[in-house]
Amino acid sequence: MAPETQADIAIRLYSSRSSSYDDSWHASFTKRFVSYLNLSPGQQVLDLACGSGLLSFLEADAVGSSGRVIGVDVTKGMLSEAIAKRDRETEKFSNLKFYEGDILKLEQVEAVKDQTFDLVTLASALVLFPDPGAAVRYWSDYLKPGGCIALDATHPNNIIFGMVLERTGRRLGLSIPYHREWSKSKDTLRDVLETAGLEVEQVVTIDNQAGYGRRYYEISDADDQFERNIILGDAATTFADPEIRKRAKAVFKEEWEKLAVNGKVEEVDAVFLGIARKRTTPGTILVSGKSHTDVLLSGGCRCQGVRYQSTAPPSSITFCHCRACQQVSGAPFLPFIQVPTSSFKFTSSSTLRTLKLSDAAERTFCSTCGSPITMVYLFEGRKEGTSLTMGSVDTESLKCEMPKVRKHIFLGEKAPWFELSDDGVERMETSLEAHLIKPYLVPRSSA
Ligand SMILES: C[S@@+](CC[C@H](N)C(=O)[O-])C[C@H]1O[C@@H](n2cnc3c(N)ncnc32)[C@H](O)[C@@H]1O
Numbered sequence: 001m002a003p004e005t006q007a008d009i010a011i012r013l014y015s016s017r018s019s020s021y022d023d024s025w026h027a028s029f030t031k032r033f034v035s036y037l038n039l040s041p042g043q044q045v046l047d048l049a050c051g052s053g054l055l056s057f058l059e060a061d062a063v064g065s066s067g068r069v070i071g072v073d074v075t076k077g078m079l080s081e082a083i084a085k086r087d088r089e090t091e092k093f094s095n096l097k098f099y100e101g102d103i104l105k106l107e108q109v110e111a112v113k114d115q116t117f118d119l120v121t122l123a124s125a126l127v128l129f130p131d132p133g134a135a136v137r138y139w140s141d142y143l144k145p146g147g148c149i150a151l152d153a154t155h156p157n158n159i160i161f162g163m164v165l166e167r168t169g170r171r172l173g174l175s176i177p178y179h180r181e182w183s184k185s186k187d188t189l190r191d192v193l194e195t196a197g198l199e200v201e202q203v204v205t206i207d208n209q210a211g212y213g214r215r216y217y218e219i220s221d222a223d224d225q226f227e228r229n230i231i232l233g234d235a236a237t238t239f240a241d242p243e244i245r246k247r248a249k250a251v252f253k254e255e256w257e258k259l260a261v262n263g264k265v266e267e268v269d270a271v272f273l274g275i276a277r278k279r280t281t282p283g284t285i286l287v288s289g290k291s292h293t294d295v296l297l298s299g300g301c302r303c304q305g306v307r308y309q310s311t312a313p314p315s316s317i318t319f320c321h322c323r324a325c326q327q328v329s330g331a332p333f334l335p336f337i338q339v340p341t342s343s344f345k346f347t348s349s350s351t352l353r354t355l356k357l358s359d360a361a362e363r364t365f366c367s368t369c370g371s372p373i374t375m376v377y378l379f380e381g382r383k384e385g386t387s388l389t390m391g392s393v394d395t396e397s398l399k400c401e402m403p404k405v406r407k408h409i410f411l412g413e414k415a416p417w418f419e420l421s422d423d424g425v426e427r428m429e430t431s432l433e434a435h436l437i438k439p440y441l442v443p444r445s446s447a
């Protein structure tokens, strides 16, 4: 049997929810979502993963009869709800159409394939896609120059059992229908949008998405959460095998306990909403849209034995304070930018040496001059990005904006002799994934 695709999983999850979907908190959340959009009469809107049309109807109202809204969703049940609502008010909503399709295969949706829009929206769906960066790049091809995309991603503590489930699944190599691990802050959403070549207008935190604000579970609730949400929830089939279930329950408990602070696990009812614009003026980003072939940055090592290039613009700069970065650079931290692995290539690699210095990442260096060049995380869902040491980038080669410093990470391992000035940049402790990292043992010869 062919493995389930992302779209198959979505259909499985949402078919059973379709008829009661409008009774959920999504109805009030989409009202808040649309209030950030600044819609005006006459605009053309594409509502991706429109579901039962909660957001599409609000958009159709706002763009009026001179505008147009197209909703696309892959789940028949959700779409039939939307179409039934529209058919009850055909005159008022003559500007609104719904189509069935996979939103990562829009070229197969006749009404959309050669079109561009003033606004593309995606509410409560980004975390269903394994590679958010690639997805946003793909969707931005459907924006007019100057058009905007608006989408939301979860706060790391939103629906907390889901996050624990995702970590459990990753550790056991099981497939989980959500991909939230990357969404850690407003800045991680900003990075996704910027890496797709878009100009970020705003990223805001929307609190109280489902109406409960913040709540706390006991550290001892792990088994109960596992039974209630996992065994009876969406991922049930993944854990049907008793042996897998037993192992998963133990790992779930471990991950749950790791999140506890003073014996409590916090759940935060918030999402981040990002709005970003497709650039109109070539000059900031010279390539956009369908051709991703121009080289936007290049760089290499001190002796030129290693050279690389990227056809995608880089993310903002992150300073990594982890012990490994300190040791390989001889400095208190290593500054990195990230580009999509699919847009990156080495143009000269005669002296390139690849080293795995921990279970977490693979790094490259020049074996002649010693320069550290790249790092790729080995975790599922993270291999799509290649981090480049900012010092190896030829800044004069940049055909996009100079990236800005946006984050300090792994501060739990910060060099004690280094004083971090108050630079106003986001600070993160040692990553929650760091527990997976086994220390690197130097292979010793027996001689
Ligand atoms: C949580 S619902 C959100 C619906 C709507 N945007 C809202 O806010 O009410 C997620 C929707 O994403 C749709 N979906 C997931 N993957 C999809 C894909 N690859 N193509 C089209 N729709 C997809 C599901 O069918 C479901 O209707």
Ligand SMILES: [Zn+2]
Residues within 6 Å of the ligand: 301, 302, 303, 304, 305, 306, 351, 366, 367, 368, 369, 370, 371
């Ligand atoms: Zn070199």
Ligand SMILES: [Zn+2]
Residues within 6 Å of the ligand: 320, 321, 322, 323, 324, 325, 326, 334, 410
């Ligand atoms: Zn590091």
